[in-house]
Amino acid sequence: MAEKKKEINPKKTPMPEQEPLVRIENFNEVALGYSVKNAIAEAERCLSCKKAPCVGGCPVEVDIPAFIQFVKEGDFLKAVKKIKEKNILPAICGRVCPQEDQCEKYCTLGKKYEPIAIGRLERFVADFEREKGLVEGFEVPKPNGKKVAVIGSGPSGLTVAGDLVKLGYDITIFEALHKPGGVLVYGIPEFRLPKKVVQAEIEFLQKMGVKIQTDVVVGKTVTIDELLNQEYQAVFIGIGAGLPLFMGIEGENLNGVYSANEFLTRVNLMKAYLFPEYDTPIKRGEKVAVVGGGNVALDSARTALRLGAKKVYLVYRRSEKEMPCRHEEFEHAKEEGVEFIFLTLPKRILSRGNGWVGAIECIKMILGEPDETGRRRPVPVSGSEFILDVDVVVVAIGTRANPLLPSTTPGLRLNEKGYIKINEIGRTSKKGVFAGGDIVTGSATVISAMGAGRTAARAIDEYLSK
């Protein structure tokens, strides 16, 4: 047969995964990662578009065609270097970015076929570099003698630190918890983002000279004004939106009712899934209800399964279409046996009689007129109440700004919801103080927090170069 123009595989190269029934018995990563062969096959689907629209979909504008070109050529190290020009945490973003709403959404190939699996390729090259021990440092210029304090070690803070250390600044990150990483370590579970991956990225920054002081709650241990008066010329605030919301319904303070933050922190940060080898306990429910529909709710539901629950219900007040989670996670959760109860709102939590949760009473909803977010507003159907027997409830309906730091920082302007106000380059109303990430936008994504960090780093450099 004569050589024809190469056929494009209409489907993404599948991701090797742990089988659902196997993986719900462990906390190991679900997606196992591409092999070299998988990666090259997937890269070869890329059309190397001239005006690559995918790039515009990435909040930090990774040069996607260029890095994929290197993958095609089998030069994975050059590929990861290319990505790192824009994104210092590729092993993390490749795993957790909502690609279907970002880079992959705009992929030319996606008009006809499945788009290129950009995230999987990004993850592959970053893992390749790390697992082979080939991570190279960058050259740190001579110290410029200026010190910047970064508050919070989530993706926004890590990005500011990485960008500024590259320019010769002396950087110290202050973190309230005992481990750096923010939501990457306390929120997103091990089976989606192994902690050793996060650890490696943080160690890399430390090798480049970034100092990290854990166990420092800024606003308590030290204030922003003290940091500015002591030795720091500028401060970046990247403290996330860590205050958990509750529903405000009857029974919410019963034993066995957790905020998603507490549930996930106990399991991820404190390693309660390894209790009693690790000291921190968690209640392992037989029947668990998780309330909410985002990534946080799915992470909680899948965590509950892995802790041994026989039944996990995910109770969401809108329908499947409105779920604000990554599509891949939804599919994974379905495969694992999470039972989705859509268009349903919890009304109250009932006690078993001894201070413990015994059931949750819910009411059915229908979708009415669109609300201010453009999604149709759910309205309760009277008389449709029903009861689910459960022994653990996890409330994952969102978070707000924690007032602890803002309330101790005079001169820092907030919006009406308590988030920090900034201008387009990341400056707050207080001189020398910048901010970005979830504490500005409300709960968003890892990559948008990193994008905000990058913008702020540029502004800090400009401010201190004057």
Added chain:
Amino acid sequence: MFEILKKEELAPEIYLIEVKAEEVAKKALPGQFVIIRVDEVGERIPLTIVDFKSQNKSITLVFQAVGKTTKKLASLKVGDKIVDLVGPLGKPTEIKKYGKVICVAGGIGAAPIFPIARELKRAKNYVITILGARSKELLILEGNLLAVSHELHITTDDGSKGRHGLVTDALKELIKENKVDLVIAIGPAIMMKFVSEVTKPEKIKTIVSLNPIMVDGTGMCGACRVEVGEKTKFCCVDGPDFDGHLVDWNLLLSRQKVYLEEEKIALESLSEKAS
């Protein structure tokens, strides 16, 4: 890492340690607490800051070895280090001139009440302290409290020292004899509950220091939820001091027991390791 500079056994299973923690020592005020983690697999637990010395950059903690974490802590020696210590957390106790104040300390509560009594006396209050314990051996910091109080009354449940009875018995009498402007009670939840029940009909303002289970101590997790005046509060940031007359005591008592079974398992795993 935070080095233990001093260690003393105040009573059976009750220890005082001084830990080097420069930043915390500089900032601490009476009523605040720290969260510590003893080792790399350790749980985060809150302990009240009993004293703070900026000269030797240290804070004093007093704890009762009741479970895995506190027993591990009790096994450490001078020169050993704990991996994490963060603070000072929580709102400090409001110190001002109230007039006549009764400080009620039950058991280990003697430790956290000490700096509060001291500051209240400095703020020109007349300070009456009631120190109670199950029996004589469990009375701690008697000398310290005597030094910072105008009057010190001792009660023991078994009558082995001081007045035979509960702190509330002494409190009832003192309220009868004195015009009291404020009561501050620190101790087991059940004791604080009964103290609040004594003072409520008398309309004497009563401050208690609540001790729910905590994780982060910064308002991030909500583990420490308590109900005060029918509103849910996060004890670690909104407290730990609250108006005792408004606290839902049964909820606090119930929530302190969430991990009873697990605490037993944890303790067994500790003794297995030891043997």
